[in-house]
Amino acid sequence: MSPFLQIGFGVLTVAAAMCLYRIARGPSAPDRTVAIDILGTLVVGFCCLMALWTRQDYYMNIAIAWALISFVCTLAMAKFLEGRSYDA
Amino acid sequence: MLETICYWLVGIGLAFDFFGCLGLVRLPDVYNRAQAATKCVTLGTCMILFGVALGAFGGVSVAMGVKALLCAMFILLTSPVGAHAICRGAYLSGVPLWEGSAEDAxxxxxxxxxxxxxxxxxxxxxxxxxxxxxx
Incomplete structure (x- = not known):
């Protein structure tokens, strides 16, 4: 692994740790939801760096699927926060 | 040459990701945190994806580059929608604004x-x- 990618993984790990801090500490539910959304986007970036490191393209499939599921999860949580039912 | 541009894009994207998450920790209320973190992390991750796409077109495989561009497009479309929905839900569920906020439109x-x-x-x-x- 090149030193550039090592630093990259380190930076992303620190960023993910800050998201986890906000999930653990966040005073309200929307704080935690925002942090979970951001964590999902960070994982997509992580998958990209893995693809760049291993030169395998199936990591990009994981990234696309992760982005899709993260989006649906965020919208469901937002509807829940608004206090509406899921079919309206 | 292409690889140098790829590494520059990935590095700038990583910096954006880091500062976005710093905003998530440091800013005072949900709305500030959501706007800082969402904008920075969305654009940062898109920049990483563009960098990976350039690197893939340059040497690895075309399929990987196309998938990276597709993923960047998708994140660019969906992440603001998600953040807007969360902020709307937060306001309607009664989370107060920071006391230093200037306007409540x-x-x-x-x-x-x-x-x-x-x-x-x-x-x-x-x-x-x-x-x-x-x-």
Whole structure:
């Protein structure tokens, strides 16, 4: 692994740790939801760096699927926060 | 040359990700945190994906580059939508603004939405009462 990618993984790990801090500490539910959304986007970036490191393209499939599921999860949580039912 | 540009894009994207998450920790309320973190992390991750796409077109495989561009497009479209939905939900669920906030443009509309919800709830409970009386 090149030193550039090592630093990259380190930076992303620190960023993910800050998201986890906000999930653990966040005073309200929307704080935690925002942090979970951001964590999902960070994982997509992580998958990209893995693809760049291993030169395998199936990591990009994981990234696309992760982005899709993260989006649906965020919208469901937002509807829940608004206090509406899921079919309206 | 292509690889140098790829590494520059990935590095700038990583810096954006880091500062976005710093905003998530440091800023005072949900709305500030959501806007800082969402903008920075969305654009940062898109930049990483563009960098990976350039690197993939340069040497690895075309399929990987196309997938990276597809993923960047998708994140660019969906992440703001998600953040907007969360902020709307946060406001309607009653999370207060930071006391230093200058303007609250959503206030009147939120009150109207709440009144409509209360009216709907009233109608629903009225219908239930009629059913209970009929039975």
């Amino acid at each position: 959503f206030k009147e509309r939120a009150e109207r939405i709440r009144e409509e919800e209360i009216e709907e709830l009233g109608e629903e409970s009225g219908v239930q009462r009629e059913k209970a009386q009929a039975s």
